[in-house]
Amino acid sequence: MTDQSLLTHPVPDASASSQPPAGRPKKVFVKTYGCQMNVYDSDRMTDALARDGYVPTDTAEDADLVLLNTCHIREKAAEKVYSALGRLRELKKKKGAEGREMMIGVAGCVAQAEGDEILRRAPAVDLVIGPQTYHRLPDALRRVRGGERVLETDYAIEDKFEHLPAPDKARTLARGVTAFLTVQEGCDKFCTFCVVPYTRGSEVSRPLAQVVAEAEKLAAAGVRELTLLGQNVNAWHGEGEGGQTLRLGDLLHRLAEIPGLARLRYTTSHPRDMDDSLIAAHATLPALMPYLHLPVQSGSDRILKAMNRRHTASDYIALITRIRAARPDLALSGDFIVGFPGETDQDFEETLEVVKAVGYAQAFSFKYSTRPGTPGAELKDQVSEAVKAERLERLQALLLSQQQAFNQACIGRDIDLLLEKPGRMPGQLIGRSPWLQSVNVDAKGVEIGDIIRVRITAAGPNSLFADVVD
Ligand code: 5AD
Ligand code: SF4
Numbered sequence: 001m002t003d004q005s006l007l008t009h010p011v012p013d014a015s016a017s018s019q020p021p022a023g024r025p026k027k028v029f030v031k032t033y034g035c036q037m038n039v040y041d042s043d044r045m046t047d048a049l050a051r052d053g054y055v056p057t058d059t060a061e062d063a064d065l066v067l068l069n070t071c072h073i074r075e076k077a078a079e080k081v082y083s084a085l086g087r088l089r090e091l092k093k094k095k096g097a098e099g100r101e102m103m104i105g106v107a108g109c110v111a112q113a114e115g116d117e118i119l120r121r122a123p124a125v126d127l128v129i130g131p132q133t134y135h136r137l138p139d140a141l142r143r144v145r146g147g148e149r150v151l152e153t154d155y156a157i158e159d160k161f162e163h164l165p166a167p168d169k170a171r172t173l174a175r176g177v178t179a180f181l182t183v184q185e186g187c188d189k190f191c192t193f194c195v196v197p198y199t200r201g202s203e204v205s206r207p208l209a210q211v212v213a214e215a216e217k218l219a220a221a222g223v224r225e226l227t228l229l230g231q232n233v234n235a236w237h238g239e240g241e242g243g244q245t246l247r248l249g250d251l252l253h254r255l256a257e258i259p260g261l262a263r264l265r266y267t268t269s270h271p272r273d274m275d276d277s278l279i280a281a282h283a284t285l286p287a288l289m290p291y292l293h294l295p296v297q298s299g300s301d302r303i304l305k306a307m308n309r310r311h312t313a314s315d316y317i318a319l320i321t322r323i324r325a326a327r328p329d330l331a332l333s334g335d336f337i338v339g340f341p342g343e344t345d346q347d348f349e350e351t352l353e354v355v356k357a358v359g360y361a362q363a364f365s366f367k368y369s370t371r372p373g374t375p376g377a378e379l380k381d382q383v384s385e386a387v388k389a390e391r392l393e394r395l396q397a398l399l400l401s402q403q404q405a406f407n408q409a410c411i412g413r414d415i416d417l418l419l420e421k422p423g424r425m426p427g428q429l430i431g432r433s434p435w436l437q438s439v440n441v442d443a444k445g446v447e448i449g450d451i452i453r454v455r456i457t458a459a460g461p462n463s464l465f466a467d468v469v470d
Pocket of ligand 1: 073074193194195295297335336337366367368369370371
């Protein structure tokens with residue numbers, strides 16, 4: 001069902017209790033936890049609220065509405081939300097005593113997974129809204145003003161993206177020359193450790209025309225680099241003008257034609273969905289940056305099977321070899337979990353072997369965290385915290401040394417740098433390399449958004465330094 005009231009500018013509710021004093025705009029503070037998809041969603045919610053007269057602010061203290069956009073991927077991430085809610089309750093009380101109202105909303109994956117529990121555990125929360133219903137946010141807020149505590153966690157039948165406003169030019173510019181664009185949401189892979197299929201639902205791809213229209217809008221606002229997002233982005237599929245099935249490689253080709261868009265990226269991918277057309281795009285599409293985040297999670301076939309990854313370690317290495325043949329300067333990034341139930345020392349050694357065989361430019365590694373409702377939570381042979389900690393330390397030391405080696409190997413190379421923001425010193429700018437490294441450069445007569453040729457001169461732990469090449 002389509003609720004037409006969401007498509008129009010709502011009339012401000014004069015009887016609302018949570019209104020700022022006359023003459024001051026309503027302010028929203030959105031705190032984002034977790035992945036880039038949440039960053040994208042927070043921006044879309046901010047855009048939707050702008051139609052309701054809300055302007056963004058950087059502090060909860062200053063806000064009439066605080067929205068926590070939450071992450072449920074690991075236990076720690078979810079717990080952070082409850083401690084933040086504890087602090088917000090105090091702030092709400094203090095403001096209430098001063099006659100200032102503050103609404104508190106919880107969005108994101110914790111909202112989806114634990115909506116009822118949040119309302120029970122956190123009485124200060126006015127609104128819980130899941131990722132599939134963000135287009136209903138303005139309406140939900142009206143219900144809160146009417147005195148309700150709102151829980152909106154159904155999977156909406158309507159397409160939220162059709163109802164969420166496309167990024168606005170001024171706000172896009174303020175967000176910078178790089179942008180995210182969610183093209184796919186949800187996951188059907190059901191890795192046994194992962195909550196995503198339960199919190200974000202099954203795989204849905206946004207239609208080609210919708211994605212292209214949004215990308216064109218972003219490019220027209222000055223965006224030079226676009227990162228396509230999806231929990232399993234390379235499962236994206238669409239329909240071409242002639243009715244043919246399109247895959248992510250085709251979408252990237254289509255987006256590369258948009259004037260102004262110089263760089264394309266995508267994240268996160270599953271090895272099983274790296275199809276030939278996507279691999280070929282890495283060879284044929286100069287705009288597609290030579291950087292790929294391709295999680296393997298473990299290097300042990302036994303553990304990969306228990307994780308339901310549906311590939312072996314050697315499948316993964318063979319795939320990397322094919323992608324590197326298509327794009328020899330490709331930098332790889334990955335995700336790893338240590339201490340999945342049943343993981344032995346031998347299994348863990350096999351993970352280290354895969355890391356050594358691949359050579360990562362960057363990587364993310366985590367201790368396995370039991371997620372209620374996932375098959376992994378039912379497994380008996382849980383690994384102790386001490387063993388997980390010890391394995392994580394060894395893995396991270398290896399990954400860090402690979403990252404440093406990758407950065408060092410860049411010294412002396414000439415690269416294209418997309419200028420993103422001013423640096424700390426006058427005349428200094430910070431840009432991104434094709435491999436997603438942050439690079440500092442002194443440059444005159446250039447602007448944010450320009451792509452300039454530079455030579456890498458030095459590498460620090462987190463960023464590189466470069467000189468302009470004439
Ligand atoms: N425990 C630890 N790490 C997890 N991830 C997903 N679920 C869990 C979990 N239960 C990691 C995976 C995934 C990344 C986004 O988070 O490595 O790729
Ligand atoms: Fe989770 Fe990614 Fe596996 Fe999907 S493919 S279940 S999002 S880890």
